[in-house]
Amino acid sequence: MHVRRAGPSAILIELAGTEAVFAAYELLTAARERGELTAEEIIPAARTVLLDGVPDPDLVFRLLPAGDKLPPAPAEEPKTIMISTRYDGEDLDDVARLWDTDRAGVVAIHTGTEFRVAFCGFAPGFAYLTGLGPRHHVPRRPSPRTRVPVGTVALAGPYSGVYPTASPGGWQLIGRTREKLFDLEKDEPALLTPGATVRFVEEA
Known part of the structure; x- marks a missing residue:
């Protein structure tokens, strides 16, 4: 430290x-x-x-204790935020190949993972979500897209995330949600904040 x-x-x-x-x-x-x-x-x-x-x-x-192996602090149970997602992203087949599965397998792994908001950045309301094991880490796209639509659910490295606004991006796109990730009209504009747990639910 x-x-x-x-x-x-x-x-x-x-x-x-x-x-x-x-x-x-x-x-x-x-x-x-x-x-x-x-x-x-x-x-x-x-x-x-x-x-x-x-x-x-x-x-x-x-x-803080000396060193980097810090024990977790006693705290209240973190809130869990459910994000309804339609899994139809442009890179879903590529992710399936990387994970040696099919589209349904990607959906099962992603919805079966309890994610945690590690930190926020890149854009207001963008949360970096941890929880996927090393076997399911994926590389960024070789060339970033000039525009990723708002609400896109994506993967890159060890993280999953949701684009709160339309923006350029190089993550692997696997789905989309209608949840609003950032709203200045609310007392707490960001839906996802550090410490929260997140579960993705496949939209019927």
């Missing part, structure tokens, strides 16, 4: 990987709820956690 200053009032914690990041995020969030941490924001990423509003790096060492 490496701790660095990020400006006058922020701290960047560098960790070994997503699992360590998630454990640190849970521990720090729990500490803030107990009043032991006054961070304005706790922002996880693939290998870092940014604490905004924490000028003292030593506080991190008091709250």
Whole structure:
């Protein structure tokens, strides 16, 4: 674990990987709820956690165990968000070949996985979902598409995700949902936030 200053009032914690990041995020969030941490924001990423509003790096060492093997923090059961999905993506057959199965097999694996929101980024409301084992990691497309429609369900590397808006993208497209992933009219605009669990349900 490496701790660095990020400006006058922020701290960047560098960790070994997503699992360590998630454990640190849970521990720090729990500490803030107990009043032991006054961070304005706790922002996880693939290998870092940014604490905004924490000028003292030593506080991190008091709250987190040394090393990267962080135990999970005791917390309430995370909410589970169900996303109804029509599995008709342009890359569904390619993913089936990579997984050595057919379209129905891809659907069964994807809907049978309990995903977890590891972190958010790329676009407002875009969540990186972990849960697929190494056997089902897939490469990005050789050439990104100039436009991926809003609501597209996709895969890349170890992650699954849903495009909250139409945008360029190089992920493997397997389906689409009508769920709104980002809505500025709501108190919490993003449907998927770090720590939440996600299940995909095949649309009838």
